[in-house]
Every structure is written in C-alpha cells, then in structure tokens.
Amino acid sequence: MNWLFRLFRSSIGCKGIMALTGIALFGFVIAHLSGNLLIFGGPDAMNAYAVSLRELGPLLWVMRLGLLATVLVHIGAAMRLTRQNTDARPVPYVRRQNVASTAASRSMMMTGLTVAAYTVFHLAHLTWGFILHDFATAVDDQGRHDVYYMVVKGFQQWWMVFLYVVAMVILAVHLRHGISSFFQTLGFNHPRWNPILEKSGIGVATLIFLGYVSIPATVFFGLVGLDGGGS
Amino acid sequence: MDFKLHVWRQKDRNSEGRMLSTKVEGISPDTSFLEMLDILNQRLIEEGDEPIAFDNDCREGICGMCSLVINGVPHGPERGVTACQLHMRSFQSGQDIYIEPWRAKAFPVVRDLSVDRGSFDRIMAAGGFASVRTGGAPDANAVPIAKEQADLAFDAAACIGCGACVASCKNASAMLFVGAKVSQFLHLPQGEPERKRRVLKMVDQMDEEGFGNCTNTYDCEGVCPKEIKVRVIAEMNREYLRASLSHDET
Numbered sequence: 251m252n253w254l255f256r257l258f259r260s261s262i263g264c265k266g267i268m269a270l271t272g273i274a275l276f277g278f279v280i281a282h283l284s285g286n287l288l289i290f291g292g293p294d295a296m297n298a299y300a301v302s303l304r305e306l307g308p309l310l311w312v313m314r315l316g317l318l319a320t321v322l323v324h325i326g327a328a329m330r331l332t333r334q335n336t337d338a339r340p341v342p343y344v345r346r347q348n349v350a351s352t353a354a355s356r357s358m359m360m361t362g363l364t365v366a367a368y369t370v371f372h373l374a375h376l377t378w379g380f381i382l383h384d385f386a387t388a389v390d391d392q393g394r395h396d397v398y399y400m401v402v403k404g405f406q407q408w409w410m411v412f413l414y415v416v417a418m419v420i421l422a423v424h425l426r427h428g429i430s431s432f433f434q435t436l437g438f439n440h441p442r443w444n445p446i447l448e449k450s451g452i453g454v455a456t457l458i459f460l461g462y463v464s465i466p467a468t469v470f471f472g473l474v475g476l477d478g479g480g481s
Numbered sequence: 482m483d484f485k486l487h488v489w490r491q492k493d494r495n496s497e498g499r500m501l502s503t504k505v506e507g508i509s510p511d512t513s514f515l516e517m518l519d520i521l522n523q524r525l526i527e528e529g530d531e532p533i534a535f536d537n538d539c540r541e542g543i544c545g546m547c548s549l550v551i552n553g554v555p556h557g558p559e560r561g562v563t564a565c566q567l568h569m570r571s572f573q574s575g576q577d578i579y580i581e582p583w584r585a586k587a588f589p590v591v592r593d594l595s596v597d598r599g600s601f602d603r604i605m606a607a608g609g610f611a612s613v614r615t616g617g618a619p620d621a622n623a624v625p626i627a628k629e630q631a632d633l634a635f636d637a638a639a640c641i642g643c644g645a646c647v648a649s650c651k652n653a654s655a656m657l658f659v660g661a662k663v664s665q666f667l668h669l670p671q672g673e674p675e676r677k678r679r680v681l682k683m684v685d686q687m688d689e690e691g692f693g694n695c696t697n698t699y700d701c702e703g704v705c706p707k708e709i710k711v712r713v714i715a716e717m718n719r720e721y722l723r724a725s726l727s728h729d730e731t
Binding site for chain 2: 253256257260261262263264265266331334335336337338339340341342343344345346347348349350351352355356358427430431433434435436437438439440441
C-alpha cells in the first residue's frame with residue numbers, strides 16, 4: 251500500500267482526488283436537479299418522490315454518508331493543495347497581470363467555499379426545516395410530508411429566491427472550470443477535443459444554472475403555485 | 482525614449498528587498514530590454530552605485546537565463562519571446578516599468594533580479610534523461626519514428642527551462658516545465674525503457690522543491706517564450722497516474 255500513500259501525497263495524486271470527487275459531486279448536482287424538476291409534475295409527483303427517497307431506508311444513509319465523505323475529501327484535498335500553493339510564493343509580486351487565465355479558474359477556492367456555505371443554508375431550509383420552519387411541517391391530503399408546499403412557500407419569499415439565484419451563479423462558475431479541469435487533470439487533452447471540452451464546460455454549467463433557477467423563478471412569478479398550476 | 486523604472490533591489494538571499502525607482506533617458510526604441518538595463522548599469526557604476534544584478538547569457542532567446550517579470554508579466558508584454566528579445570519600442574516613452582525577479586519559494590533571489598533555479602536542475606537530475614549505452618552513432622532513420630510523434634517530442638523539447646511558467650502561475654507551479662521535460666521523452670522510443678521511473682522521480686522531486694500545484698488556469702501557456710502547450714501537463718498527469726498504479730518497483 252506504500253504506492254497508494256505516495257500517490258495520495260503527491261501533487262498529481264491529490265489533484266486526481268479533486269477531479270474524481272469533483273465529478274462525483276457533479277453527478278450529484280445532476281441527480282438532484284432531475285429530482286427537483288419533478289416540481290413541474292405537481293404536488294403529487296414531488297411528494298411521492300420524497301417518500302420514495304425516504305423509503306430507501308438504510309440505503310439513503312449510505313448515499314448520504316457517501317456524499318458527505320465525498321464533499322469532505324474534495325474540500326480536504328483542496329485545502330491541502332491551496333496551502334501548498336500559497337506557501338510556494340512567500341514574497342508576492344508588486345505588480346502581477348493575468349495573461350491567459352479566466353476569473354473562474356482563479357477563484358475556485360472562493361466559489362467552492364461559497365457553494366459549501368450555501369449548501370448548509372439549503373439543508374437548514376429544506377431538509378432540517380430550521381429556516382421558514384412553519385412551511386416545513388405541512389402534510390398533504392395523503393398524510394405525506396408536503397415537500398411541494400414547503401418549496402413553493404419558500405420560493406415565494408424574494409430573499410430566498412435572491413440567495414438561491416446568487417448561489418446557482420456561483421455554482422455555475424465553479425462547474426464551468428471544474429468540468430473542463432476534470433479532463434486535463436486526469437490526462438485527457440487532445441487538440442480535437444479541447445475546444446469541445448472547454449465549450450461543454452460552459453454549456454453544461456449554463457444548463458445546470460437554468461435548470462435549477464427555473465424552479466424559484468417559476469414559483470416567484472406565479473407560474474407554479476400551490477394548486478400545481480398558476481396561482 | 483525615457484522611462485521611469487521601478488526595480489527590485491535585494492542585497493543577498495537573506496536580506497529584505499524593496500522596489501527602488503530610477504529614471505533612464507535618451508533610450509533608442511531599438512534598444513533591447515537588457516541593453517537598456519546595461520545602459521542604466523553603466524551609469525550606476527559611473528556614479529559609484531551598485532549595478533543591478535540580472536541573469537542573462539545568450540541574448541538570442543535560446544539559453545533560458547532571462548528572468549525578469551516586467552509590469553507583472555514574465556518576459557514582458559510581447560508573446561513568444563524572452564526578455565532579451567524584447568525591445569523598448571514595445572513600450573511608450575514616459576511609461577512606468579516595474580521589474581521584478583521570478584517569485585517562488587523554489588527560486589530564491591540571489592541578488593536583485595537574479596534567482597537560483599537549481600530546483601529545475603535537481604528535477605532534471607532526478608529523471609530528465611535517457612540512460613542508454615550510446616555506442617557508435619546509429620544510421621540515420623535506423624530507428625523509425627512517426628513524424629507526428631517526432632513533432633510532439635520536439636515541441637516539448639523547445640522548453641528552455643527559463644521558469645517563466647512558474648513565475649506567471651498564481652500557485653508558482655512548475656508543471657508546465659516538468660510536463661515538457663516528461664513529454665520530450667514520452668514520444669520517442671529512446672524514452673520508453675525509463676518511462677515510468679522518469680515521471681515518478683521528476684514529479685516527486687518537483688513536489689519536494691516546494692513548487693505549487695497546477696489549478697489549470699493556463700497563465701503559463703500564455704507567457705511561455707517557447708509557446709509550450711498545456712497538453713504536456715495532461716501528458717505528465719496521465720503518465721504519473723499510470724506509473725503510480727502500475728510501476729513494478731516500490
């Protein structure tokens with residue numbers, strides 16, 4: 251197992267961990283979005299989906315702990331790499347210009363920490379029910395937890411929509427660099443594919459942003475209401 | 482042309498450095514950047530001051546000794562050239578010009594603008610070679626190499642080891658340099674026998690020297706005077722991961 255420790259301790263091995271955990275979290279972002287979009291199927295579809303997730307029982311906890319572990323490893327590896335990066339230039343430049351880099355690529359630590367902070371807020375809102383608690387305890391006519399009601403009520407608050415949209419912009423900026431970096435870090439780089447990968451990073455990040463933001467936007471502007479249609 | 486220069490002055494490795502300002506006047510637009518510094522140094526010597534120490538050698542853009550960060554960009558504002566191939570016509574008369582050394586923990590300042598790039602030498606000594614018995618010179622084309630592969634090896638081997646990639650990187654990462662030196666062997670049959678050992682040793686030495694890590698921002702590609710592409714970093718990543726997972730030695 252010596253070689254495995256050596257790999258994880260190395261710069262490239264640690265970057266590889268960033269890439270693999272990053273793409274796993276990207277997979278979660280896609281899966282979560284596809285679940286969320288059930289809101290457009292009305293209260294029954296949404297609440298039934300929520301029940302089916304709960305019914306996974308122990309498997310749900312395996313998934314949750316796996317996700318949590320992935321997040322912690324992603325953040326832990328980022329912290330380690332970032333500390334090495336700051337240590338590598340003890341005396342800063344008086345003048346420094348960026349020549350080819352994008353703002354997204356230079357701010358991965360900040361965008362990542364912001365997404366992490368928002369995730370905690372998001373859990374406090376919709377999973378733990380600490381925020382807007384009164385909307386989180388509702389039950390629908392079949393006796394199920396009324397997730398649909400909680401989401402619609404939540405996104406009828408302008409500040410909740412505002413925070414959500416800002417967080418999704420930052421998530422998209424993070425993904426825009428993360429997706430194309432995944433390929434480079436694991437060694438996939440080819441002149442035929444590079445422009446496609448670069449554009450797909452932007453394209454996929456934009457699609458994810460639009461997909462997520464469609465939910466609070468349609469709720470806030472009354473296109474989706476408590477009766478399942480326009481309110 | 483006249484310029485207001487702000488130059489990093491540092492007595493030795495252990496001293497604190499600072500930016501000092503001075504004026505140069507009557508410079509021809511066809512003066513190279515290093516010649517402009519020569520003119521300034523001549524004046525400093527005549528005035529009884531210490532001349533500004535800076536690294537230089539061939540002044541033809543091929544030796545890799547130039548190491549000036551000019552207005553925040555390694556080798557200055559022109560793309561694909563070293564500082565010695567930069568001319569004052571690239572600036573405007575009266576302009577402020579900031580001149581700093583490469584800044585990285587692995588490149589300690591020796592004096593003023595001169596840095597110690599021994600870390601690059603140690604990375605090369607760790608594995609940047611092909612240890613074969615050469616014997617007599619083989620016949621031309623005795624070892625067939627596809628043109629495309631030869632081109633890839635040659636493009637990587639164009640690296641002159643100046644360290645501008647490290648200087649430009651926000652993380653002071655040396656991965657463009659090490660990637661180029663891995664790639665120049667990777668595409669040739671002569672590099673094959675030591676393929677795994679080479680990349681493992683070079684990357685480990687790179688980590689030990691205290692360089693930062695690549696975050697795929699690609700400023701290095703933008704400043705490289707030999708226009709080395711970041712595909713060499715992907716090749717190094719691929720080779721390192723492959724070698725780590727499959728190397729026979731411990």
